[in-house]
Amino acid sequence: MAATIARLLVAFGSAGLVAMTAVIGWQVFGRFVLDASPSWTEQASLVLMIWYVMFASAAGVWEGFHIRIALLEERLGEKARPLARIVATVVAAIGLVLLVYGAQMCWIVRGNVIPSLGISRAVAYFPLPVSGLLMALFALPQILTGRHPADRAAEEGAA
Numbered sequence: 001m002a003a004t005i006a007r008l009l010v011a012f013g014s015a016g017l018v019a020m021t022a023v024i025g026w027q028v029f030g031r032f033v034l035d036a037s038p039s040w041t042e043q044a045s046l047v048l049m050i051w052y053v054m055f056a057s058a059a060g061v062w063e064g065f066h067i068r069i070a071l072l073e074e075r076l077g078e079k080a081r082p083l084a085r086i087v088a089t090v091v092a093a094i095g096l097v098l099l100v101y102g103a104q105m106c107w108i109v110r111g112n113v114i115p116s117l118g119i120s121r122a123v124a125y126f127p128l129p130v131s132g133l134l135m136a137l138f139a140l141p142q143i144l145t146g147r148h149p150a151d152r153a154a155e156e157g158a159a
């Protein structure tokens with residue numbers, strides 16, 4: 001289930017990156033070809049970037065493509081488990097901070113409107129609490145076992 005969610009988050013992040021590239025492309029075309037840059041493109045690209053970066057970051061916790069102490073894990077083997085648990089605990093704590101403070105920020109700015117888009121500023125920040133929760137949940141297996149889920153899946157596939 002978590003692996004499926006992580007794959008969906010990566011797909012969503014990829015689509016967000018493509019969409020942001022299209023929006024920026026339209027902005028450049030509007031500015032230099034039409035001589036009339038659309039006013040909404042800069043804010044739209046920023047909102048898209050927040051969304052895809054936060055969701056891809058959450059997926060990265062599950063998939064293991066974040067900065068990890070992989071070299072130490074490879075060199076130390078089983079001796080690295082306590083260190084991996086500490087790192088996973090820090091990641092989970094950061095996720096919980098994003099959950100709590102991201103939710104508070106969404107609540108505080110819910111009445112503020114992004115003028116060029118006409119949507120609440122809370123829409124831009126919505127991924128913070130959601131990705132924070134997912135980061136904390138995705139770090140949980142490593143906290144409990146001391147091993148990253150991607151490493152376990154690779155070992156099971158090799159066996």
